[in-house]
Amino acid sequence: MLALKAENISKQYRLGEVGTGTLSHDLNRFWHKVRGKEDPYFKIGEANDRSSKGNSDYVWSLRDINFEIEQGDAVGIIGKNGAGKSTLLKLLSKVTKPTTGKIFTNGRIASLLEVGTGFHPEMTGRENVFLNGAILGMTRKEIKRKFDEIVDFSGVERYIDTPVKRYSSGMYVRLAFAVAAHLESEILIVDEVLAVGDAEFQKKCLGKMGDVTKGEGRTILFVSHNLPSILQLCKKGILLEHGLLKESADISTIISMYTHNAESEDIIPNSNKDVYLKSFKSYTEDDLESNLQTAKNGVLEFNIYSNKNLKNVKIGIGFNDDMGNRLFTPFSGHFQKMFDLSIGENTIYCTLDNFPLKSGKYTCEIYIGDNTETLDYYDKGLIVNVKDNFTLEKPDYSQGYFIINQKWTNERK
Structure with a gap:
């Protein structure tokens, strides 16, 4: 059974503008629409390549994306910064609408796109758990049944009745992930936000996401630059490049394609450090x-x-x-x-x-x-x-990772 289907979805932005452009551009779009003609701005625009200076004010963050995801699949979405990964998750989460194309979903979606997604800063952790659950379509009874499990997983029990605006970013993401993972949505969408947590919590999150796919049959879409984590969790993958879908296949194939031109010198320096x-x-x-x-x-x-x-x-x-x-x-x-x-x-x-x-x-x-x-x-x-x-003769690689220099003889020295 299909959980998600993307049909020719694209997302266009106009640089320097909120929305799609000026009033004159919107009127031009409307005039073309009432006459049954194609949007004039779909014919212009450039791929989202941050490494080069473009000539157009219009940028296609995503262009003509097509894929299907089966129920219970764990899918890793891979690509360099600016490839369109986060934009795709926002479209699938219905945070924003595609410029063209359609998205079909089967089931309730829980998404964790950035720290504190869906949280009200003035409300307590407890109140936000119930608020998030209600947004996801859960009844109060369903949320109460899961509440203790959510709080225990998050590790913020001492602060559960404190307004979340006083939480650290780590506490925020702990509670937000716990809510998204434990409430009974059919589809869980997670961005790189888990990088905020410490190593122990990241491992705990990966274990939980593995449980919800294998044990509960829920569908997961996971964006991360941490390739070992993606390999551990996901069976399938989607590779994005400059807003285009380069390949959709098993996760080993996707990672192999991604790393072919992104090997040892492909560093993203954290230049805000000393x-x-x-x-x-x-x-x-x-x-x-x-x-x-x-x-x-x-x-x-x-x-x-x-x-x-x-x-x-x-x-x-x-x-x-x-x-x-x-x-x-x-x-x-x-x-x-x-x-x-x-x-x-x-x-x-x-x-x-x-x-x-x-x-x-x-x-x-x-x-x-x-x-x-x-x-x-x-x-x-x-x-x-x-x-x-x-x-x-090549060594038998089924016998381990290491090859050491060896000297063999029939004489004891």
Whole structure:
């Protein structure tokens, strides 16, 4: 049974304007409509490519999107910043209307698009739980039956009778997610908002979303830059690129397509920090243009920007499998190797002898810190490619992740 269907949906915005434009433009649209002609502004406009300067005031945030989602599916929506992911969720949640096309839904929708979506700041947490439930079409009896479970999951019991305007962003998102996940809607839509919570709560949320799809048969649409989380939760995926639907397929295929041109140097720096990771590269020591290769020396190159002079900085990088399990973590602190950072760009290299991982794609998390605090932590789905380097028989990869140098002989020395 279908839960959602998008039929040729598009969303157009006019830059610098609220709505679709000026009064003269709206009258022009109306005049074309009464004469049975196409909207004149549909013929103009450009794709939403933030990296280039356009020539039109009209931008298509989404263009001609078609897909179907079955009941009980967990679907990851993937794409770079500006690809149209959040716009698509707003259309599906009916927060805004498509410029063209139609959306068909089967069941009640609960959405969590930003911190505190649907909350009234002057009302208490308790009152907002009942308000959200009523908005979703729940009866008071249904909400009361779930109330204790919601509060327990959110961890804000002590503040449940406090106005939510006094909540921290973490408390906000905890309660908002708990409401959306526990009330009996058929479709749950979640944006990157979970990034506000701590790591423990994010893990708890992923577990709950897995439960509602597998155990309760509810449909989930999930946007995140955290690829291990998407792999863990979702079976299917949608890839957006500049407002266009590039592919809809199983999640492994979608992630493979996304990472093909978005590998080790595709960093989104958090430049509001004093110290942040600006770029990262990985390559084989004797071939600067190649990927890391199994059993050959590999180089990890970190470009770090600092707004002040710092001493005793440590760097670490964790390699994870496609389920988010940590495989190994090269860390300068293990070898008492500290670095002094000067104002501006700083480049640090780590050479790994006989790189041990088998061929494949690995997600990485990068840590930068000193003896007192974490200066930057990058965990936004960074992908590192590893290639084979075998001239003889390939190893059986079903036997694990690691390949180590070995010497075999029939003589004991």
